[in-house]
Amino acid sequence: MISSTTDPYLKAVPLIQHAQRIVVTAHKSPDGDAVGSSLGLAKYLIKKGKDVTVVLPDGFADFLNWMPGTEDIKYYDKDTAEVESLLNEADLIFCLDYNDISRVGKMRGAMEALIGQKSFILIDHHQHPQDFPDVLISDTSSCSTAQLIFRFIDRMGDRVYLDKEIGACLYCGIMTDSGSFRFPSVDEETHQIAAEIIKLGVDHAQIHRNVYDTNLLDRLRLVGYALSEKLVVLPEYRTAYISLSAEELTRFNYRPGDTEGLVNQALSIKGVNFAAFIREGNNEVKLSLRSQGSFKVNEVAATYFNGGGHNNAAGGATTKPLEAVVQQFNEILPQYKEELNYDL
Numbered sequence: 001m002i003s004s005t006t007d008p009y010l011k012a013v014p015l016i017q018h019a020q021r022i023v024v025t026a027h028k029s030p031d032g033d034a035v036g037s038s039l040g041l042a043k044y045l046i047k048k049g050k051d052v053t054v055v056l057p058d059g060f061a062d063f064l065n066w067m068p069g070t071e072d073i074k075y076y077d078k079d080t081a082e083v084e085s086l087l088n089e090a091d092l093i094f095c096l097d098y099n100d101i102s103r104v105g106k107m108r109g110a111m112e113a114l115i116g117q118k119s120f121i122l123i124d125h126h127q128h129p130q131d132f133p134d135v136l137i138s139d140t141s142s143c144s145t146a147q148l149i150f151r152f153i154d155r156m157g158d159r160v161y162l163d164k165e166i167g168a169c170l171y172c173g174i175m176t177d178s179g180s181f182r183f184p185s186v187d188e189e190t191h192q193i194a195a196e197i198i199k200l201g202v203d204h205a206q207i208h209r210n211v212y213d214t215n216l217l218d219r220l221r222l223v224g225y226a227l228s229e230k231l232v233v234l235p236e237y238r239t240a241y242i243s244l245s246a247e248e249l250t251r252f253n254y255r256p257g258d259t260e261g262l263v264n265q266a267l268s269i270k271g272v273n274f275a276a277f278i279r280e281g282n283n284e285v286k287l288s289l290r291s292q293g294s295f296k297v298n299e300v301a302a303t304y305f306n307g308g309g310h311n312n313a314a315g316g317a318t319t320k321p322l323e324a325v326v327q328q329f330n331e332i333l334p335q336y337k338e339e340l341n342y343d344l
Contacts, residue, residue: 009155012135015119016156019092021051027098028057028105029256032211034097035060036173037123037145039069040166041094044153047161055083057105061257066210067172068165076107084110092119095133097145099126099308123148126309127298140310143185146173150193167197172207179264180208184312222252226262233269237333238340240266241276243326249281263288273340276329280322287316287325293344295336304332 016022024042026034034056042052054069058077064070076083087093087110098104099122101111115132122133125142142148150170153162174194178186181194198204226242233240242262252258259279267275267290274295277288287305289297291312298314301307305325307316318325 008135008137009152012121012137012152013156015092015121015135016045016048016050019050019090019119021086021090022053022092022094023086023090024052024054024094024096025104025107025111026054026056026096027103028107030056030058030060030097031260032064032176033144033146033173035064035067035070036169036171036176037096037149038094039067039073040146040169040173041096041123041149041152043069043163043166043169044149044158044161047163048158053086055086055107057107059256061260062255063211063214063257064172067169069169076105076110083107087111087114087118090118092121095120095122095124096149097124097126099124099129099138101130101132123152128308141185141187143183143187143190144174144177146170146177147190147193149173150197151189162196162200164201167200167202168207171197171202171204172211175204175207176211180212185310216255216258218253219255219258222249222254222258223262223265225252226259227265231266233272234330234333235271237337238271238273238342239275239333240269240272241278241326241329242266243278243322244280245322246280249279263290266290267292273342273344274336278322278325278329284317284319285322285325287318287329289314289316293342295340300332300336304328 022045024038026038038054042054045052054073056073056075058075074083101108104111120133121135122129123137123145125139125145125148127140129136129138139148226244230242230244263275263277273291273293275290279286289301291297296311298309298311301309301314301316305316305318307314309315
């Protein structure tokens with residue numbers, strides 16, 4: 001029999017039992033997995049009789065607003081005093097879809113001040129998690145944190161609490177972080193969980209439409225401009241990238257989420273094994289890196305761009321000017337020429 005000292009799921013049980021006020025957090029610039037896993041977990045805990053609030057560092061794309069519970073989310077950049085009060089009054093804080101407390105952006109200070117004073121449970125699928133939580137549930141082979149939340153509810157013996165709303169949030173998280181079930185991290189468990197969610201009455205086709213088929217005209221024009229005018233392909237390095245300045249984003253009335261998937265468009269080019277999307281904004285330049293096959297983009301992100309992530313999907317950020325970042329990206333490619341020279 002596995003003891004509660006080694007099984008993180010068993011270690012989580014008393015923390016949840018003894019907690020009444022619970023705060024669920026996720027990373028800055030939250031994506032579908034961050035929002036979906038947070039709302040799914042929160043709704044489950046509420047059904048267990050807990051007082052639960054989802055707190056995010058900042059906002060997310062409009063195409064995620066359909067998820068049940070988004071109207072109750074608190075945002076640190078808008079509701080700073082209220083969020084700090086919620087954190088200070090919490091008995092238990094969940095950290096979802098991030099491996100390092102720096103990933104909560106400006107909320108970091110408020111969170112770090114509570115380490116050692118509050119109970120923390122971290123549930124995540126990114127590599128190299130920090131050791132600050134009291135309970136660490138980490139599975140880097142999982143396609144999404146939402147998949148881990150479904151597993152968490154199951155391991156708690158609480159499948160009876162699963163319902164259509166929880167299922168819809170978790171399905172969105174799984175679908176978006178798995179690339180609509182096409183990434184290599186998708187496994188048998190992923191499809192089994194998706195099937196169980198559909199059994200709850202979740203309309204998976206409608207969720208896909210909500211996320212991918214609700215484009216604004218400005219977004220389509222931005223994507224068209226990025227692909228026709230800003231896409232750079234470097235066949236000798238099996239690499240493609242797109243860069244967009246703040247002025248270019250403003251020209252197309254940029255909203256959060258408008259550039260979602262652009263890096264995958266670059267990666268979809270035949271013969272390309274490494275792709276990057278480089279975007280200027282908020283006093284920093286952000287990079288999204290993707291690869292297919294054996295090339296590890298998380299190592300590139302960590303070495304050069306203060307980032308990290310998965311082997312085939314990573315990100316980073318720097319305060320250097322956009323032009324300098326693009327130049328640096330081009331300058332590092334020659335050292336990876338041999339590593340990138342493979343066929344799938």
